[in-house]
Amino acid sequence: MDIKQKVKDLLKEAKEQVAATDLMHNLNQVKADYLGKKGPFSGLMRHMKDLPNEEKPTFGKAVNTAKQELKKAIEKQREVIKERQIQAKLEAETIDVTLPSRQFRLGNKHLLTQIIEHIEDLFIGMGYEIKEGPEVEIDEYNFEKLNLPKNHPARDMQDTFYITEDTLLRTHTSPVQVRTMLNNNGNKPIKIICPGIVYRRDDDDATHSHQFMQIEGLVVDEKTTMADLKGTLEIMAKELFGEQRKIRLRPDYFPFTEPSVEVDVSCHNCGGDGCHICKQTGWIEVLGAGMVNNNVLKASGYDPEKYQGFAFGVGVERLAMLKYKINDIRDFYTNDQRFNNQFK
Numbered sequence: 001m002d003i004k005q006k007v008k009d010l011l012k013e014a015k016e017q018v019a020a021t022d023l024m025h026n027l028n029q030v031k032a033d034y035l036g037k038k039g040p041f042s043g044l045m046r047h048m049k050d051l052p053n054e055e056k057p058t059f060g061k062a063v064n065t066a067k068q069e070l071k072k073a074i075e076k077q078r079e080v081i082k083e084r085q086i087q088a089k090l091e092a093e094t095i096d097v098t099l100p101s102r103q104f105r106l107g108n109k110h111l112l113t114q115i116i117e118h119i120e121d122l123f124i125g126m127g128y129e130i131k132e133g134p135e136v137e138i139d140e141y142n143f144e145k146l147n148l149p150k151n152h153p154a155r156d157m158q159d160t161f162y163i164t165e166d167t168l169l170r171t172h173t174s175p176v177q178v179r180t181m182l183n184n185n186g187n188k189p190i191k192i193i194c195p196g197i198v199y200r201r202d203d204d205d206a207t208h209s210h211q212f213m214q215i216e217g218l219v220v221d222e223k224t225t226m227a228d229l230k231g232t233l234e235i236m237a238k239e240l241f242g243e244q245r246k247i248r249l250r251p252d253y254f255p256f257t258e259p260s261v262e263v264d265v266s267c268h269n270c271g272g273d274g275c276h277i278c279k280q281t282g283w284i285e286v287l288g289a290g291m292v293n294n295n296v297l298k299a300s301g302y303d304p305e306k307y308q309g310f311a312f313g314v315g316v317e318r319l320a321m322l323k324y325k326i327n328d329i330r331d332f333y334t335n336d337q338r339f340n341n342q343f344k
């Protein structure tokens with residue numbers, strides 16, 4: 001074969017190889033393979049000695065020109081690869097500012113908090129103040145000044161976690177009544193509600209919890225009557241369970257009130273006709289209340305000749321369970337998102 005054609009073919013093949021590389025180190029390899037001492041161009045040069053003398057210069061020139069051309073093609077390809085790399089890097093680092101941001105989950109207030117805040121708002125609107133008290137309480141405030149002296153049989157109604165003989169985990173929010181009255185030195189009207197956690201020595205099950213929440217209400221003034229109590233509780237019942245609700249008071253016993261009542265709300269599920277929620281009675285028992293016992297007023301420095309009061313205590317979990325037909329009290333405390341998220 002014509003040796004010049006061989007040079008041409010070799011150049012063509014080498015250029016194709018160069019054009020096909022897209023990585024720098026492959027390009028360097030192609031360059032080494034073709035232009036190195038052991039490469040095909042050097043191989044061709046070794047044929048020079050077999051050529052007639054007059055052909056030697058043209059042949060040598062042709063090989064050198066081909067090598068120069070290949071070198072140029074390699075450098076050109078080097079630029080192409082560099083440019084491609086820069087492009088790829090730019091693309092990889094591009095930030096699409098129009099992309100929507102990743103969604104993060106927004107939590108919501110716990111159902112019990114929602115109900116407490118709802119009731120707080122209602123009572124603040126009626127001129128009440130919110131008062132809180134300690135969960136570790138003294139026996140004197142939790143029981144004694146509420147007309148429950150030691151050995152009083154009604155103490156058994158509230159199984160107590162004692163810390164020492166005189167300190168305990170409060171069994172109800174009623175000691176906040178005592179604290180507020182004592183702070184007032186017996187001569188100021190009171191309108192408060194007191195939300196908070198209380199504790200009982202109960203075995204946990206679907207309807208019992210050793211820890212739950214109550215809201216206590218207390219009004220003390222010079223002309224406070226049972227009618228005020230009833231009107232107030234009716235407003236609360238309507239606010240929580242609907243405008244159509246009625247309430248009724250049944251006689252009951254609490255040491256801290258006299259008379260004492262149990263308060264029923266007409267069933268929000270059946271409207272009073274009778275259903276499984278109200279156990280076919282049309283009424284649901286929601287809270288305890290009464291006129292503050294004279295002994296309680298006296299024990300905290302209020303003169304029962306001058307002041308009367310009413311009080312009530314309501315379980316927050318119970319309200320929530322009734323309103324939303326929740327049948328296991330433990331759902332409030334296990335923090336299961338499937339439960340909590342239902343009350344956004």
Ligand code: DAH
Pocket residue numbers: 171172173174216217254256257287288289290311312313314
């Ligand atoms: N302290 C009572 C309890 O935990 C609830 C209660 C009933 C509170 C009647 C009151 C009341 O203030 O007047 O069972």
